[in-house]
Amino acid sequence: MPATAGPETRPGGLLLLCLLSWAIPGAGHLWLGRRAKGLILLVALPLMFAIGLAIDGRLYPFDFSDPLVGLGALADLGIGLPYFIATPLGYGRGDVRAVTYEYGNVFLIVAALMNLLVVIDAYDVALGRKR
Amino acid sequence: MTMASHFLLLATFAFFVSLVFAVLAKDDTREQIRFGGLMFAGFLASAFVLGWLMYPFPL
Numbered sequence: 599m600p601a602t603a604g605p606e607t608r609p610g611g612l613l614l615l616c617l618l619s620w621a622i623p624g625a626g627h628l629w630l631g632r633r634a635k636g637l638i639l640l641v642a643l644p645l646m647f648a649i650g651l652a653i654d655g656r657l658y659p660f661d662f663s664d665p666l667v668g669l670g671a672l673a674d675l676g677i678g679l680p681y682f683i684a685t686p687l688g689y690g691r692g693d694v695r696a697v698t699y700e701y702g703n704v705f706l707i708v709a710a711l712m713n714l715l716v717v718i719d720a721y722d723v724a725l726g727r728k729r
Numbered sequence: 730m731t732m733a734s735h736f737l738l739l740a741t742f743a744f745f746v747s748l749v750f751a752v753l754a755k756d757d758t759r760e761q762i763r764f765g766g767l768m769f770a771g772f773l774a775s776a777f778v779l780g781w782l783m784y785p786f787p788l
Binding site: 635638639642643645646649652653697698701704705708709712715716719728729 | 732733735738741742745746748749750752753756
């Protein structure tokens with residue numbers, strides 16, 4: 599029996615929780631009442647993503663002719679809403695000549711992949727597997 | 730904005746990764762600070778050690 603049985607443990611609720619947690623980093627934890635964790639994640643992950651954009655990192659295109667580029671694009675998507683805000687505004691084109699280009703890519707990809715860990719953590723909290 | 734210092738970028742990266750992992754892995758604030766601090770120090774220490782190990786190699 600989950601320790602925190604509630605509306606968010608229903609399958610539909612869990613899906614919504616995971617979607618929300620993915621779209622807005624930390625929002626899943628906020629929904630589950632983990633305010634401190636949620637607020638830290640809400641600030642840290644988008645800030646890390648923004649730094650990646652600011653130092654000329656590239657949001658990879660969905661081009662699977664080069665598997666690493668395609669996988670990079672999938673990883674970038676992990677950050678959720680910030681990705682869909684940055685792309686139409688023209689951020690994330692990257693400047694391969696910039697000395698910080700590779701650092702920027704790493705910031706972007708790692709922020710996005712950590713957000714996927716956050717989604718899994720929120721899921722575990724909702725099921726009562728974690729406090 | 731261009732922050733070209735490699736060390737500053739490394740420290741910033743280490744800070745964010747340590748922060749997120751500490752928040753996810755631990756629930757108690759003191760444990761989070763300890764875990765995050767150790768992880769951050771580990772990042773910096775390994776960067777220094779690897780940096781010196783690579784020093785003799787040409788680019």
